[in-house]
Amino acid sequence: MPGRWIFLFILLWQPLAVSAAGNTYLNELVEQARRENLAQRSEWLNLLHYKSYVYWPGMRSLADDPAFFNAPDGKTDATAELEATLAVFFSTAEETDKAQNPQCRFIARYHWLKKELHFDPERLREQPCKRFNQWRAALDPYQITLVFPAAYLNNPASMYGHTLLRIDGKNQDEHTRLLAYSISYAAGTDETSGLVFAVRGLFGGYPGLFAITPYYIKVREYSDIENRDVWEYQLTLTPGEIDRLLMHVWELGPIRFDYYFFDENCAYHLLSLLEVARPGLELTDRFRWWAIPSDTVRAVTDQPGLIKRVVYRPATATIIRQRLTQMDVRQSGLARGLVERKISTADDRLHELPPREQARILELAYDYATYRSASGRDMTTTTQMHELLLARSRLEVPPQRPEVPVPAVRPDQGHKTSRLALGVGSRGGRHFEEISLRPTYHDLMDDDGGYTRGAQIEFFNMTWRHYRGDDSLRLEEFTPLNIVSLSPRDDFFTPVSWKINVGWTRKHFADNDEPLMFRASGGPGLAFNMPGSHEGKSVYYGFLEAALDVGKRFDQDYAMGMGPTLGWLTNISDRWRINLYARSLRYGLGDAHNARELTLEQRYSLNRQSALRLGLHRKQEFQDYWNGVDILLQYYF
C-alpha cells in the first residue's frame, strides 16, 4: 500500500523539519517523561491498547495497524512509542481532507501527555484540530450508554449478544434517542458465506474496525429486523471522561485490529474504550480467554456507581405479543386476516367495531406485517401496508401501543454463565459420585431470568463420574456443542424448533462394557404453549431427531438412526421447574439396535447462583434396561 507508506513518510519526516529549539524542548520532554516513567503508566498503556500475553510474559498492543504507531516498534515498546509520539507533536503540518496534524491524529495521546508534561505552548505550539472539533460538535455528547441487544427468536446462539456504545446528545431525551450515534466494533467484511465468516473469524482473519453509525440504523437492525429486545445502560461518565473517550475513538477510527470471535471481539474492545475514559477502571482483565458480551455487560454493572439508569427497548415481536394480551381471539383474527389479505380495511367486520378497537387491530396488523416481511416469511406488499396506515390515520383515537412491562430480571442480573455441579447418583444399581463443569452458558432447566426462555446453548460441557468399586474417575460425557431452541408456535408466530448436540458419551453394550464414543444428533421440532400459559412458562414439544454414533465397539464402527422425542417443560413455581420427556431412537444403519429413555428432570433454585437438580431415568440401550437417579448441587460462577 504505497499510500500508507507515503503518509508514514510524511509523518516521520515532519519532525526533522522543526527548528533546533524544538529539538531541545523535545529532549527536555523526553527526559521528563523518562523521569516520571510515563510510558509504563496504565493511562498510556490503555491508549496504546497494550495487553499482557496470555501464554508468556510481556505486553504488546492489540492494534494490528502500523498507522497506529509512531515508532517502528511501537507495537511492543511503549517507551519508544511515547518518545516518537512526542517528536511528531512538533509537526506544523496543516490539516487537510486527507491528513491531519499528528496532534489531532493522536488527540487523546496529545491531551494526556500535555497534562502530564505541562507542555509549554511557546515551545510546542498547539495545532488547531478543525475536523475533530466539527465532529465532536456534531455529536454534541452529554452521556454514554452501553447498548446490549438480547437474543433473537429461535436463535440461542444470539444469546451471547453484541454490545455497542451510544453517544447521547445534549438535546436528546428518551423519546428522541434515534438521533444519537453509536460506536461499534465489527469485522469488516462483505463475506456472505456464513461458514467462511465463522471459520476465518475464529482465527483473526478479518480486520476489526470501529464504526460510528446513526443509532436509528442500529435500532432498525436489532429491534425491527432481528427482533431482539435491546437493553440500554446509561453510564455515569463525566464530561471530562466522555471527552477522553471521544478523543480516543477519533484516534481509533481508521485503525485495524485483527478480529477474533472469542476474545478480541466487539464487547472486549468496547470495554477498553471505557478503561481509557475512566482511568482506574479494570474491566478487560477478567476476559483473558474469551469475552461473552453479556458477561462484559456484567463487568460494567459490577462497577460501583458506573450505571446511571437502564432503559428497555422492546423489539417489534415483543410489542406484538403485548398487543395480543389486550385482545380477544376475534380481534387478533381480524388483524391476521388483514395481513394475510383475507379481509380488506373496508370490511364490515372491522368497521362495526368501536374506533378504539379498530385502531388496535390496524396497529397490530401493521406491526405484524412488518415483522413478517422482516423475517422473510412473506413480503406484505407496500400497497397493503400503506392501506393499513391510511385506515389507521383516519381514526380519531390516541395511539393504542401498549406499555411493555420491563422484564423483572435484566440480562446482567441472571445466573452467571459458568456452572460447576457436584452430586451423587445410582445407575442400574451402581452408585457413583459425579462432578461436572459447564464453561458456558445456559440450558433449558436453568433459571431463565435475564435469558431467553426456551433457548439453550452450552459449550464444552464435561462430566466425570466415580463409580463405587472403581479405583478411578472416568469421563462420562464431553459435549463441545449443545444447542436447543424451543420456540412455541401460535397463530402469529410459527417458528420451527431445533436442536443439535455434538460430543462424546458412554454407550451401554450387551456385555456391560461402556466405551466412550462419538455422537452427533439433532433435528427439527415443534413446540406449543399449554393452553392458558403465557410466554412459554409451560410448553409441550416434539422433536424428530437423527443420531450418528461412532465407535470401535459397533459392528462396522457406527450406528445411525432416528426417532421422536416428546416432552413437557413447565414451571411448578418460580423456583421449581420440571422437564418430562420420552425419547426413542431406532438405529437402523450400521449396528442396528434401539435406544429409549423416559426422563424426569427437576430443578429447584436455592438462589440466583445455585440450584438443586434431581434426575430420574428409565433407559434402554441394546437389550439392557436400567433405572437411574442423580441429585446434583449446581453452582454458577
Added chain:
Amino acid sequence: MLNKKLVVVALMLSFPVGAMAANENVGGCGWGSKLMDGNRGIAPQVLAVTTNGTSGNQTFGISSGTSGCTQDGVVKSSWKTAMFIDGNKTKLARDMSTGSGEALESLAKLIGIQDQHKAAFFQVTKENFARIFSTDSPTTDQMLASLKQVLATDSELAKYSQSI
C-alpha cells in the same frame, strides 16, 4: 428453515463525491438500506453473533468525507433531516398514522419544533397522512416536499416549513 431469514443490513452510500456535487439531492446521499439473504446455517448462528459483518463504508475512516453526506462518520447538518427521513420512512409512516412515536418525536426535534407546537405537529401529520404519503412508497424528496407543503398551509406551523 433458517436460511430464509433476511437478517443482514448492510449500509451503502450510493454515490461518490463527484456525483454529489453534480446532483445535490437526497437520492445522491442516502443511507439506503440493503437487505441481503443471510446465509445462516447452524454454524454461523453459533459464531456470527458477537459480530456483525459490516461493509467498509460504515467506518469513519480518516480519509472520509468522501461519502457526500457525512464527514468523518457524522451526518453533515444540511443533510440531517433528509437522511433521517430516508432511514426511517416506514417508522415515520407508522408514527404519523397514530400521531405519536419516537421517529416522529425525533423528526420534530430535527425540524426544531418547539415543545408547545409538538402536539399540533403530531396532529397535523396524522390528519395529512394521505398527503405526506401520497403513494405507498414515496421517495425522500417527495416526502420532504409534501411535508413542507403540509406545514406551510397550517397557520400555527407555517414557520417550520422553512426548516425543511
